[in-house]
Each structure stands twice: as C-alpha cells, then as structure tokens.
Amino acid sequence: MKDIMTLEELAEYLRVSERTVYDWANKGKIPGGKIGTSWRFKRDDIENWVNQKLSPRLQPVTSNAPSISSVLLPEKTVLLDCTTKDEALNALINLCSDIPGxxxxxxxxxxxxxxxxxxxxxxxxxxxxxxxxLNSVNEIHMAFAVNKSGIEDYESLDNIPVRILVLIVAGKNQHAAYIQLLSRIAGLLKNEILRERLYNCKSSKEIYDILIEGDKKS
Incomplete structure (x- = not known):
C-alpha cells in the first residue's frame, strides 16, 4: 500500500464505497486532509485508525470483565472444516440462532x-x-470455532488466513461488558502457544477445555 492514498484507493483498501469514505472524511470520522480539492490519507494514520476500530485487544481489561466460561457453552464450541468466510460465518450463526429474544x-x-x-x-x-x-437480545452470547485450515478469503488486517472465529452477540445496552469480553478474548488468543494447541484439537470438547483452562490462568 502507498504511503499516501487517494479516496478511491482508500475505499478499495477498506472495502467500502467511495461515497462512504467521502462522508467519513467530511465528518472527521477518518484521518485525512485535503490537498487542493482532493482528499489524501496517510497510510500510518489509516492503519492506526483501523486498529482502533477492529482490535479489541487495545482496550484495557478490568477485573469485572465477563469470563469466557460464564458466556461460552460447550455446545457453542465447534471444530469446522470450512473453505470460505461466508460458510464459516453461517456455521457460527447457526450455533447462535436459538438465542432468546x-x-x-x-x-x-x-x-x-x-x-x-x-x-x-x-x-x-x-x-x-x-x-x-441487537435490541432484541438481553444477555451476551458467544460461539467459538476452530477451522481445520486457514480461510483464505476472510481479508484480515494482516492478510493471514483465519483459523479461529469467535462470534459475540450482545444487547444494545451491554456496551461495557461487550467491549470487555472482546478484550478478554483477544488478549487470551494473543498467546501463540494457546493458538497452536487450539489448531491441533481433534474435537469440540478439546477446544472448549483449552479455552476455559487458558481463561482461568489469564
């Protein structure tokens, strides 16, 4: 990616419309500036902005953050063998489609x-x-999956194929607990040894046990 991006290049990078980027820029929602009449965006500023938007691990975890064991049920933990992003997301959605509300x-x-x-x-x-x-949900729910191989089309920030997927569903009024749980999960999964153990799991039960064990130690 170039050090300085045009509006069109940024829209392609973020996978949103040019109109969306234009609106964000005019409202000051994304870092950028005008050279003459044209918007320009610095790569470093955009990468920092994206990290703040997408990386819950940047949020501090407090002592009252929900534990994974209090949110994740064994039956919501699964070993997948998906080849596409949509297939994996649909599998997680199926696990959570019975959420009350x-x-x-x-x-x-x-x-x-x-x-x-x-x-x-x-x-x-x-x-x-x-x-x-969601407005219809009153409690935090979670589904956790390990995929047998990397999902190439997930388009992650670092372009590395995805193997671990965590779906979190919460109520609109649960912002604080929701952010804390995101942070807790991301912090736990930063552990390379734990990730390798998850990749080598042969069953959903193994995945669940490793997660709960890791969460108790964190």
Missing part, C-alpha cells in the same frame, strides 16, 4: 453480514471476531 436466524444473519460489509472482523494472527449488538 431473536426473531429468528435471519435477524442475526443480517446483522452479522451487515457488520462484515462495513469492515472485515479479521483482527490478525489468524483470528476473526465477528460481533453484533
């Missing part, structure tokens, strides 16, 4: 894919954390 699978699927179109939730290190907040 949801009008049905369609409501969750629309929210997840709408969020994904805004910007990829692949945060790097082979990890993706799709996450949504």
């Amino acid at each position: 949801l009008s049905g699978r369609k409501e969750l699927a629309e929210a997840v894919f709408k969020r994904e179109k805004l910007m990829s939730t692949g945060i790097g290190l082979s990890i993706a954390v799709p996450h949504v907040r």
Whole structure:
C-alpha cells in the first residue's frame, strides 16, 4: 500500500464505497486532509485508525470483565472444516440462532453480514471476531470455532488466513461488558502457544477445555 492514498484507493483498501469514505472524511470520522480539492490519507494514520476500530485487544481489561466460561457453552464450541468466510460465518450463526429474544436466524444473519460489509472482523494472527449488538437480545452470547485450515478469503488486517472465529452477540445496552469480553478474548488468543494447541484439537470438547483452562490462568 502507498504511503499516501487517494479516496478511491482508500475505499478499495477498506472495502467500502467511495461515497462512504467521502462522508467519513467530511465528518472527521477518518484521518485525512485535503490537498487542493482532493482528499489524501496517510497510510500510518489509516492503519492506526483501523486498529482502533477492529482490535479489541487495545482496550484495557478490568477485573469485572465477563469470563469466557460464564458466556461460552460447550455446545457453542465447534471444530469446522470450512473453505470460505461466508460458510464459516453461517456455521457460527447457526450455533447462535436459538438465542432468546431473536426473531429468528435471519435477524442475526443480517446483522452479522451487515457488520462484515462495513469492515472485515479479521483482527490478525489468524483470528476473526465477528460481533453484533441487537435490541432484541438481553444477555451476551458467544460461539467459538476452530477451522481445520486457514480461510483464505476472510481479508484480515494482516492478510493471514483465519483459523479461529469467535462470534459475540450482545444487547444494545451491554456496551461495557461487550467491549470487555472482546478484550478478554483477544488478549487470551494473543498467546501463540494457546493458538497452536487450539489448531491441533481433534474435537469440540478439546477446544472448549483449552479455552476455559487458558481463561482461568489469564
């Protein structure tokens, strides 16, 4: 990527429309400046902005952050063998389609894919954390998957294929707990040894046990 990007180049990089980038720039929602009448964006500024938007590990974790064991059920943990991003996301959505309050699978699927179109939730290190907040949901719910091979088309920040996916669904009024859980998960999965153990799992139970063990130690 160039050190200085045009509006068109930035739109392609972020996978959003040029109109969206233009609106963000005019409203001061994205770092950039005008040279004459044309918008220009510095690569370093954009990468920092993207990291702040997508990397929950940058948020501090407090002592009252929800534990993974309090949110993740064994039956919501799965070993997948998907080849595409959409296939993996749909598998996670299926696991969470019975969340109390949801009008049905369609409501969750629309929210997840709408969020994904805004910007990829692949945060790097082979990890993706799709996450949504819905008015119809009153508690935080989570599904966790390890894919047998890397998902090439996930378009993560570091372009590394995704193997670990965590879907988090929360209520609109649960912002603080939601952010803290995102941070806790990202912090745990930064551990390279733990990730390697997850990659080598042969069953959903193994995945769940390793996660809970790691969470208790963190």
